[in-house]
Amino acid sequence: MAEALSQSGKARLGRLAIYACLLAVALVYLMPLWVMVVTSLKPLDEIYGGSFIGLPQTVTLDAWRAAWSQACIGTECTGLKPYFVNSLLMVIPSVILSTGIGAINGYILTKWKFPGANFVFGLLLFGCFLPYQAVLIPMARTLGILGLAGSIPGLICVHVSYGICFTTLFFRNYFVSLPDELTKAAMVDGAGFFRIFWSVILPTSIPIIVVSCIWQFTQIWNDFLFGVSFTSGASSPITVALNNIVNVTTGRKQYNVDMAAAMIAAIPTLFVYVVAGRYFVRGLTAGAVKG
Amino acid sequence: MSASKRMSSRLASWLPRLVVAPSLLIVVITVYLFILWTGLISVTSSKFVPVYDFVGLEQYVRLWATPRWHTAVANLFIFSALFLALSTALGLLLAILLDQNIRAEGALRAVYLYPMALSFIVTGTAWKWIMNPGLGIQKVVNDLGWETFRFDWITDPRMAIYTVVIAGVWQSSGFAMAIFLAGLRGVDNSVIKAAQIEGASLPLIYRQIIIPMLRPAMLSVIVLLSYIAIKSFDLVLALTNAGPGAATELPSTFMFAATFRRNQMGVGAASAVMMLMTVAAIIVPYLYSELRERDNG
Secondary structure, X not given: OHHHHHHHHHHHHHHHHXXXXXXXXXXXXXXXXXHHHHHHOOOHHHHHHOOOOOOOOOOOOHHHHHHHHOOOEOXXXXXXXXXXXXXXXXXXXXXXXXXXXXXXXHHHHHHOOOOOHHHHHHHHHHHHOOOHHHHHHHHHHHHHHOOOOOOHHHHHHHHHHHHHHHHHHHHHHHHOOOOHHHHHHHHHOOOOHHHHHHHHHHXXXXXXXXXXXXXXXXXXXXXXXXXXXXXXXXHOOHHHHHHHHHOOOOOOOOHXXXXXXXXXXXXXXXXXXXXXXXXXXXXXXXXXXXX | OOHHHHHHHHHHXXXXXXXXXXXXXXXXXXXXXXXXXXXXXXXXXXXXXXXXXXXXXXXXXXXXXXXXXXXXXXXXXXXXXXXXXXHHHHHHHHHHHHOOOOOOHHHHHHHHHHHHHOOHHHHHHHHHHHOOOOOOHHHHHHHOOOOOOOOOHHHOOOOHHHHHHHHHHHXXXXXXXXXXXXXXXXXXXXXXXXXXXXXXXXXXXXXXXXXXXXXXXXXXXXXXXXXXXXXXXXXXXXXXXXXXXXXXXXXXXHHHHHHHOOOOHHHHHHHHHHHHHHHHHHHHHHHHHHHHHHHHO
């Protein structure tokens, strides 16, 4: 009896330790977000006087206002607003195009297999793991030749080109598990290639469309390498502008504005993560767990 | 069968190939042709713009004679080894703990994974502020009374690379956790039950039975994290700007600076080829085995 009691006491202690451990790690993970938020709400004097982690004594949105519409990026003091718009103008077409193309590619590679289809898939798959440094110089030259250098349409082309690899992977792995009878039956009924895609395949693929859109949105919004390599000045995406704000070295460093700017750049992807985290995780693990 | 009908049926059989062709063409050009193009530039004397004269392996010789490149390669090893080990260990630990019928599992999982949704530029900006010795962690601990406490790694050339590791692990360990958790959910519970009846303790069961069963997940985590490590660029740029000095230079930042800042396009291309070969050595065998297993299964 006593032994049983101590056994259950031990088990309870073990559970407690597990919860304590998980909560401690969770707090560490939340700390940077907390620090960003509280710092962005403090006036500058409080930042230089107080602790970086404590609650603000006076809450002010001045830093947010400055980051959004006044902070200087290079010599232009426009705040992040125009760059936020740039990123939106870049992300929306890129996501739609790459997801649409990926969907039709996945459909072909699974339901209309032709000799060499697997080889084509392998070619596309390697593109997911390409270190982009290996294509930066030729891409910069090509964009220049096409007259797209330093422009949003140029960036859209780049993101769609490399995005196709990921979206094709998502859709192919999803469609592989759809029974072939579905398309065979539609074919017997006389439906053609596009008709089957529209009325048989697409209606079943809402979850994977969401996965693909979220993945592409996050990747493209967060991209920095292409942005910094192929654009400059007013056509830069938000990540490049944020990095410029933060790396200003003149004058008294405005940490509150830096943090507000970082939050502004983070909010769209964080928002998507909060409302559709489940799909985000599926996108992340798609490259790892066999479909 | 009439001629026109035969034509249309032949068209129908070619239609899928025609539709997939533009994508294939784009990828063949922007991935494979561009890789060859980079390789071509790496054997020329290109500086500010590409010139197409053949100079052999001169740029590679120059690259390996550059001290900055040696720093970059050494840093890549330090960073990748620690980043991989810590992210994998932490991810595995969190996944195992979360798999113990935890209340609020969903919320905790969301907390561990949210950094993955952030841009590395945002992560770098935040951690740069946290690790700032004058105003960040060091100051807070000093103010609490421990006045000799020092956490100034970010300004110390010998320690700065470890700050990149800290921020990288914070951002990516949740990703490892997600993959391990998916793997753990695939483990048959009856295996654990049977071992428990045999009298095995839980830590022993994990060490001897469950963790070995996670080998495919482990492989995925290691491959994908190495890929993240090799292409890490924005994190370093935002956190330390490859400094102090060149203390946190990585091959990715070296390539960018050589090509776009120092007008050494040939050296930049050579470093890009080295990066590509490193990634390919890890990824190609992995993809090959994944695809083969898929075909067999």
